[in-house]
Amino acid sequence: MRQIMTPAPHCIGKDEPLHVAHELLQKYRLRHVPVVERSGKLVGVLSERDLAELERMVALDPDDETVEDGMTRDVYCTTPDSLAKDVLRDMARHRYGSTVIVDQGKVVGIFTTTDAVDLLAQIL
Numbered sequence: 408m409r410q411i412m413t414p415a416p417h418c419i420g421k422d423e424p425l426h427v428a429h430e431l432l433q434k435y436r437l438r439h440v441p442v443v444e445r446s447g448k449l450v451g452v453l454s455e456r457d458l459a460e461l462e463r464m465v466a467l468d469p470d471d472e473t474v475e476d477g478m479t480r481d482v483y484c485t486t487p488d489s490l491a492k493d494v495l496r497d498m499a500r501h502r503y504g505s506t507v508i509v510d511q512g513k514v515v516g517i518f519t520t521t522d523a524v525d526l527l528a529q530i531l
Contacts, residue, residue, distance in 0.1 A: 408485055408487055408488070408489045408508055409488065412518045413518065414516045416507075417437060417440055418440065419440050419442055419453065420442070421442050421443065421474050425476070428474050438504065439455070439519055440453050441482075447512075447513050448512060450475075453474055453477060453479070457479060458477060460477075483498070484507050487515060489508075505517055505520070
């Protein structure tokens with residue numbers, strides 16, 4: 408995964424307001440952002456889809472709600488040394504939109520379905 412992941416991805420703190428997450432996703436045209444504690448430990452992932460679902464809630468105030476309120480806690484993680492074919496197989500089988508690459512407890516990369524399509528285009 409080391410050769411094909413997006414290294415040093417943008418991350419967001421779990422205590423940040425949702426509007427900050429929305430701005431981050433829009434500014435950098437991201438669909439997934441790892442969520443971390445102050446220590447840098449991965450605690451979730453927030454997707455564009457998560458935000459869209461939250462925004463449909465009538466009583467939601469993006470200034471009061473935090474990233475932790477909308478993130479997915481069950482994150483598919485791999486290591487930089489994982490084999491791409493295994494990761495791609497798992498992503499397809501379980502319909503994961505991304506995998507967060509973690510090394511020694513720290514987020515070091517991300518690999519998304521968009522990255523997978525780009526990789527396929529390069530191969531073809």
